[in-house]
Amino acid sequence: MPIRIPDSLPATDVLESENIFVMTEFRAMHQDIRPLKLVLLNLMPTKIVTETQIMRKLSNTPLQIEIDLMQTASYTSKNVSAQHLDTFYTTFDDIKDERFDGMIITGAPVELLDFESVDYWDELTQIMAWSTTNVHSTLHICWGAQAGIYHHYGIPKYELPAKLSGVFEHEVVKPSSPLVRGFNDFFLAPHSRFTEVHAADIEAHPDLELIAVSDEAGVYIAKSTDSRNFFVFGHPEYDADTLKREYDRDAAKGLGTPVPQHYFPDDDPSQEPHATWRAHAQLLYTNWLNYYVYQTTxxxxxxxxxEDDNGPDDRNADARA
Structure with missing residues (x-):
């Protein structure tokens, strides 16, 4: 089934060129079916790249999905045209009275700031608080995961001695979770961050559980026990060349950023990298949508x-409410 997005969104042409089933708004209006209603809070400066990456993952499911793109009102990205934002993006004030089956909160390049020092922190906390009553299940990514697990559960982040960048092996530590159904016991996923959360902090919290971890990269997936909130501390949505583009950008600025680990063939940045995480990344998004959104919303x-919304816990993740 397709992903439903505005006809003129730049991602439309990219996704269609990749043979991804994209449904126009006109065609969707003539189907007698309720699509899943998702909102994507895009905090990344490269909004078009990020929205395309995430929509690519959302599209490959047997579900019709209607997506609203949201930006912060308290901070406006300088890396995308105002026309694009005005045409395709909304703000919290525009949707605060609506309800959604699912929500995705992206990362942002603000990891080295204290949460409370981020320009839009007050607005973000308002949105995250709103999600507890107006969203069935929320998926947080990278810094968005750090911000979400801090806001909802008080789990702090810690600065790393150097940027963590590369593709790392992870182990599924709760194989019974529908979120990792179909995963290999060990799988690869990319990370790109300056800070981390600690597994011990998550394990000590009665409302949280670990799903997947890495010996090198630390926590990758955690979730709330009521399955309302999911936290992915890497970037499963990344394209094959995203880490390369980040590395080339930082190298051009003379930042001394280390070469991404286990990414370039022979760890040689002059060689073209290959995506080794795509299948598990797709399965992660598909499982979240199916078991924790579609089947329980x-x-x-x-x-x-x-009070009628029982929530997407693991016990009812196999039967649509």
Whole structure:
């Protein structure tokens, strides 16, 4: 089934050129089916790249998905045209009275700042608080995961001695979770960050559980026990060349950023990298959408967050509510 996005969004042509099933708004209006309603809070400066990467992962499922793109009102990205933002993006004030089946909060290049020092922190905390009553299940990515697990559960982040960048092996530590259904016991995923959360802090919290970790990269996936909040501390949505582009950018600035680990063939940045994480990345998004959004969200969106919304816990993740 397709992903439903505005006809003129730049991602449309890219996804269609990759043989991804994209449904136009006109065609979707003539189907008698309720699509999943998702909101993507895009905090990345390269918004078009990020929205395309994430939509690519959302599209390869048997579900029709309607996506609203949201930006912060308290900070406007300088790396994308105002026309693009005005045409395709909304703000929290525009949607705060709506309800959504799912929400995705992206990362942002602000890791070395204290959370409270981020320009839009107050607005972000308002949005995250709103998600507890207006969103069935929320997926947080990279810095968005660090911000979400700090806001909701008080888990701090810690600065690393150097940037963690590369593709690392991870182990599934809770194989019974539907989120990792179909995963290999060990799998690869990319990371790109300056800070981390500690597994011990998550394990000590009664409302959180670890799903996948890495000996080298630390925590990769954690979730709340009620399955309302998911935290992915890497970048499963990254394209094959994203880490290369980040490394080339930093090298051109003379930042002394280390070569991404286990990424370039023979660790040689002059060689073209290959994506070795794509299948598991797709499965992660598909499992979240299927087991924790589609199969458990109320058919009537007005029930999301109400007493009738039992939530997407693992016990009912195999039967649509």
């Amino acid at each position: 109320p058919y009537d969106l007005a029930r999301v967050g109400s």
